[in-house]
Amino acid sequence: MNELLDTASGEQRMLMVLVAIFSVCAFTMAVVGLYGVIAYSVAQRTREIGVRVALGANASEIARMVIRQAAVLSGIGIAIGVGAALLLTRLMAARLYGISPADPVSYALSAGVFAAVAIAASLIPARRAARLNPVEALRAE
Numbered sequence: 001m002n003e004l005l006d007t008a009s010g011e012q013r014m015l016m017v018l019v020a021i022f023s024v025c026a027f028t029m030a031v032v033g034l035y036g037v038i039a040y041s042v043a044q045r046t047r048e049i050g051v052r053v054a055l056g057a058n059a060s061e062i063a064r065m066v067i068r069q070a071a072v073l074s075g076i077g078i079a080i081g082v083g084a085a086l087l088l089t090r091l092m093a094a095r096l097y098g099i100s101p102a103d104p105v106s107y108a109l110s111a112g113v114f115a116a117v118a119i120a121a122s123l124i125p126a127r128r129a130a131r132l133n134p135v136e137a138l139r140a141e
Helices: 002-042 047-055 061-096 106-128 134-139
Strands: none
Touching: 002 047, 002 061, 002 106, 047 061, 047 134, 061 106
């Protein structure tokens, strides 16, 4: 009986493993992409940040500015992602077991994880921007 059950559910199990692998890959690409966008934005705004520091902005204000930018970008991305997920889960409704396609706990949990990871991904560029030497930043271009 166990062999018969394993054979019958083998295809479903393989499909779920593939979905999990693709989910981890997508999550990793999202984190790396967000880090890259924030790091690039900080690099492009080096002169502006240098002027802010030269005019008296302290390191915490600069770091907050960079983290706020990441929070806005990730908030927009999360809103678009949740909207797209609500539309696309209807296609996968037959593959979901024990959960509805519009489960609010799943959406809230995934949005919270992405928001936390987005803030964590912005910490390195924020720290780099906060430590910026205004003389070097203004001389850079």
